[in-house]
Amino acid sequence: MKIYTGGGDCGKTSLFSGERVNKSDLRVEAYGDVDELNSLLGALVAFLPSGQATLSGEIQRIQSDLLHVGAWLAVTPGSPASSELQSITQDHSKGLETAIDQLEQELPALKDFLLPGGHVSAAWAHVARAVCRRAERHVVRLLAGTDEDEASLQLQGVIMYLNRLSDYLFVLARYCNKIQGQSDRLWRK
Amino acid sequence: MKQFNTEKTAAKSYSTKLLARRWLTEKIFELELTRPSSFQFAPGQRIRFCHETMQRDYSLLTTPSDSTLALCVFNVEKGQFSPVLTAAEIGRKFSFTGPYGYFTYRPSERPAVFVATGTGIAPFLSISRSGVTEFTLLHGVRTAADLHYQDFFRRTARLYVPCLSASPDQAGAIENGFGGRVTRYLKAYFPPGTYDFYLCGRQEMIRDVTLLVDEQFPGSLVYTETFY
Numbered sequence: 001m002k003i004y005t006g007g008g009d010c011g012k013t014s015l016f017s018g019e020r021v022n023k024s025d026l027r028v029e030a031y032g033d034v035d036e037l038n039s040l041l042g043a044l045v046a047f048l049p050s051g052q053a054t055l056s057g058e059i060q061r062i063q064s065d066l067l068h069v070g071a072w073l074a075v076t077p078g079s080p081a082s083s084e085l086q087s088i089t090q091d092h093s094k095g096l097e098t099a100i101d102q103l104e105q106e107l108p109a110l111k112d113f114l115l116p117g118g119h120v121s122a123a124w125a126h127v128a129r130a131v132c133r134r135a136e137r138h139v140v141r142l143l144a145g146t147d148e149d150e151a152s153l154q155l156q157g158v159i160m161y162l163n164r165l166s167d168y169l170f171v172l173a174r175y176c177n178k179i180q181g182q183s184d185r186l187w188r189k
Numbered sequence: 190m191k192q193f194n195t196e197k198t199a200a201k202s203y204s205t206k207l208l209a210r211r212w213l214t215e216k217i218f219e220l221e222l223t224r225p226s227s228f229q230f231a232p233g234q235r236i237r238f239c240h241e242t243m244q245r246d247y248s249l250l251t252t253p254s255d256s257t258l259a260l261c262v263f264n265v266e267k268g269q270f271s272p273v274l275t276a277a278e279i280g281r282k283f284s285f286t287g288p289y290g291y292f293t294y295r296p297s298e299r300p301a302v303f304v305a306t307g308t309g310i311a312p313f314l315s316i317s318r319s320g321v322t323e324f325t326l327l328h329g330v331r332t333a334a335d336l337h338y339q340d341f342f343r344r345t346a347r348l349y350v351p352c353l354s355a356s357p358d359q360a361g362a363i364e365n366g367f368g369g370r371v372t373r374y375l376k377a378y379f380p381p382g383t384y385d386f387y388l389c390g391r392q393e394m395i396r397d398v399t400l401l402v403d404e405q406f407p408g409s410l411v412y413t414e415t416f417y
Contacts, residue, residue, distance in 0.1 A: 005392055005415070007399035018295070018385065018410030020403055080295040 016071055017079035030142055031073040033135035038066045040128040044172075047121035049179060058099060059172075062165065065092055069158050073139065077151030088157040096164040103168075103175045113187040116173070119180035125173035129166050136162040200237075200287050203228050207281045208257060213337035217308060219250065220274060222258040222283070229253065232315040233294060233414075236260075236287035238270070245270045246289065248311035248389070248414070252319045261311045261337075292389065292414035294321050299410065302384045303346075304371050304398055305329065309390025312414060314338055317345045329371040329394060331355035333363055350374060372397045376405065383408040390415075 007013075012020050013028060021028060045059050068086045075082050116126035136159060143155040174184055209221040230236075235248040236258070250259040264271045277283075294301070294316045301321070303313045306329040313326060325348040330336055332355055342349045343364070350367055353360050357368025367374045371394060386402055386409055388395045395413050402409050 005399075005413075006396040007411075007413075009396075010400060010403060012403055014399070014411050014413070016291070018412050020399075020407075020409070020411055080297070081291075084291055084293075 015076060016074035017076045017081040019076055026138060026142055026145075027073055027076070030135060030138035031070040033131060033138055034066050034070045034073060037128055037131045037135055038063050038070075040124055040131060041066075044121055044124035044128060044176075047119075047124060048176070052179065055175075062096075062168075065161070069161065072154055072158055073142070077146050077148035082150070082154070087154065088161050090157070090160065092157075093160045093164045096161070096168045100164075100168050100171050103171045107171070107174050107178060110174070110184065114174070115185040115187055117185060118173070118177040118182045121180065122173040122176035122182070125169050125176055129169035129173065132162055132166045132169060136166065200289055201227075202284060202286045204282060204284050205258065207277055207279055207283065209279065210277075213261070214335055216264045217335070217337060218262055218264065218275070220260045220262060222260070224251075224256060224258045228258075228287075230288035231293045232319040232321075233292045233312040234288035234290045235292075235312070235414075236285045237289060238274075239284045239286065240270060240273050243270050243273075248290075248292075248315065249288075250311050250314045250318075252315055254319075261308045261314075263308045290414060292387070292412060294319075294387075295385070295412070297385050297410070299383050299385045300325065301387065302327070302379075303387045304375075304390070304394070305388075306371065306390030306394045307335070309394075309414070310338055312389055313387070314341070317342070323347055326350070327352055327371045327374060329354060329390065333359040333366075336363075370394075370397075372401055375401055379406075382406065385410045386412070388413045 008023065011023055013023050014020055015027065041059050041063050045056050048056055069088055071085050072088060075085065117123050139155055139159050139162060143152060143159065146152050146155060177184060203225040205222040205225060207220060207222060210218055212218045230249060230253060232252055235246045237244050237246050247260040247262065250261055251257065262271055262274050264275045292312055301324040303324050303326045305313055305326070310328055322345050324346055326342050326346045327350045328336065329352045331353070333353060336351050339349070339351060348365070350365050351363055352367045352369060352371045352374050354370045360366035360368035375398065384406055386398065388398050388411065392415050395415055399411055402411055
């Protein structure tokens with residue numbers, strides 16, 4: 001099966017809701033960020049040590065959620081295509097909060113800023129966190145230009161999810177260092 | 190018009206039995222299969238047929254209210270999968286997973302234009318049999334002999350245009366027939382406007398029509414399903 005279609009050779013792409021838009025469209029920027037974030041999580045999982053099946057599974061569930069997030073971002077407000085999508089609800093964000101709390105129980109309290117880095121898995125988690133924040137900023141801009149109620153509600157759910165996911169990735173970076181026997185690298189002012 | 194929803198049709202694995210084979214042309218045939226009682230789908234969706242280590246996707250021709258399933262198969266003589274379906278005895282069991290895809294009808298104020306090449310006509314049959322009638326259909330085939338289902342679409346489509354790419358001389362003898370590819374018809378004869386284009390068939394057709402929509406029908410929507 002060929003992966004290429006050529007339909008985007010002139011700089012446009014089709015949204016899930018069917019519209020043809022420039023590849024520089026804010027909506028494409030936003031779901032492109034989410035795609036980048038998802039790929040980074042894949043890289044992170046590849047560097048987890050053996051014996052972390054539960055954590056791997058948790059991250060892969062997040063990757064699956066991000067596909068749903070990307071689909072929402074690829075649908076224009078009011079499109080009938082939105083009825084085919086799975087909502088990103090408060091439950092998704094609550095799930096991340098539970099995961100954050102569980103990881104934090106394993107970590108010492110943090111009182112200073114950290115330097116991103118450490119083990120390669122932790123470094124990927126920090127890069128993913130920064131990309132997650134960029135995705136969040138793009139979705140906030142999308143929300144500002146959305147006046148359709150249902151679409152606004154969905155984007156608010158996505159923003160909450162990305163906000164919580166950034167926090168999760170910060171804690172995950174620390175956890176990755178811990179299980180690799182590396183200490184947090186604190187910022188020396 | 191009711192919208193066909195794919196959200197509640199998560200893909201699962203099923204067993205089915207071959208009930209009948211009906212040849213439509215020299216190389217294209219329809220397979221009728223038993224429908225597992227729990228299998229639900231939306232018109233326009235496809236299933237993944239499994240045989241040993243091979244898998245192939247086929248759009249369903251039937252509707253969610255039909256008691257059996259049906260597929261349209263192009264027999265690729267030196268292919269790996271279609272010859273198995275061509276030779277399979279009636280009563281043989283197969284497994285499949287599905288349903289897959291989001292190539293479903295989405296009602297809108299814009300006119301719907303269905304564009305198919307070859308057996309890419311299959312999802313439009315399911316969609317139209319399910320009650321969608323206000324559409325234009327361009328069906329690209331090589332010769333007039335490949336125009337299976339034309340009687341059905343002449344009854345249901347607002348406008349049905351068979352496009353004959355390899356035998357343009359046959360087009361004059363067919364009602365609304367056009368001698369050439371679907372892209373050439375769209376470019377030369379289709380009125381300007383904004384439409385909802387549904388494209389199903391060969392990758393080259395999908396690419397060419399998509400680029401043509403950008404150029405000639407700005408503001409239109411494009412939904413695609415690629416057949417390989």
